[in-house]
Amino acid sequence: MRIDISLLPALAASFMLVFARIGAMVMLLPGFGEVNIPVRIRLGIALMLTMILLPLHRAAYTVDMNSMAPLMVMMVHEIIIGVVLGATARVTLSALQVAGSVIAQQLGLGFVTSIDPTQGQQGALIGNFLTILGLTLLFATDMHHLVIAALNDSYNVFAPGQLLPSGDVASLFTRAFTTAFKIGIQLAAPFIVFGLVFNLGLGILARLMPQMQVYFVGVPLSILGGFMILAVIIATMMGTFMDYFGGVLHELAPG
Incomplete structure (x- = not known):
């Protein structure tokens, strides 16, 4: 019996190209790509x-196995997509x-920081709590399945070997940054109003009772x-964030 192994080099090359896209994405994904998760698990x-x-x-x-240059270009292309x-x-x-x-600043807890497990650096304590809570809800509601769906549908949006649409990518990043900041401010809006009203009341109280230690009260x-x-x-708050996160994932996975 004779076994034909001529397809193995092309199959191995395809495996590495798919792994380049998926690996780059997994290393950055919330919940999967955290710095405190061992590299072997990721x-x-x-x-x-x-x-x-x-x-x-x-x-x-x-895959053209006769030349390495096109293969390396496709590899870089797949990494960028991931x-x-x-x-x-x-x-x-x-x-x-x-x-x-924003909430921490309004409550006077802006100086209270701890290590953010998702970024490996100092962050506001309330922000770290909300981030961990958000990650927990993502897995508890099975929304991480949408991440896999977005990865699968990315082959329809970013076909292998085709030129990466730089305009669409720039628009995606710009929209993601602006929307994240907008949603963050909207989530903290009740505390902004509270801080404004509370500090205004303290200012009036300080004028009415100068002998009162307003700061300590x-x-x-x-x-x-x-x-x-x-x-x-x-x-x-978390329900609004989950709807927002789900909308972003549905946009990445239109199928």
Whole structure:
């Protein structure tokens, strides 16, 4: 019996091209690409997704094994596509960090920081809490399945071997950044109103009672009132964010 292995080099090249797109995306995805997740686990997730998606899109890759230059160009192309998809999802999650930073400033907790597990650097404590809560809800509601769907549908939007539409990519990034900032401010809007009204009231009180230590009275009341508002509206806040995140993923996966 004779086994034909002539297709193995082309199959291996296609596997590496698919892995380049998926691996670049997984390294940036919220929940999968965090710095505190071991690299081996992230690599295992990327390899598993590659083995799942390779049979579906193997025919989309036309690999010329006689020259390395086209293969390397396609490799860079696939990495860029993966970075675009992963970075879009990562920027979308940053809306919670924006909201948390604004809330912390309004409550007088802007100086209270801790390590943000999603970025590996210092961040506002409330922002870190909202980010972790958002990640938990993403997995609890199975919305991470939309991420895999977006990765699968990316082959319809960004076909292998075709020139990357730089205008569409720039528009996607610009829209992602502006929308994340807008949603972050909208989520923190009740606290902005609270901070404005509360500080205005403290200013009037300071003028009416100059002998009163307004700072020592105002800071504890500001923190207490802010946490009471957070407890009341946090469900609505996270629901709004989940709708926003789902909309972004549906835009990435129009199919």
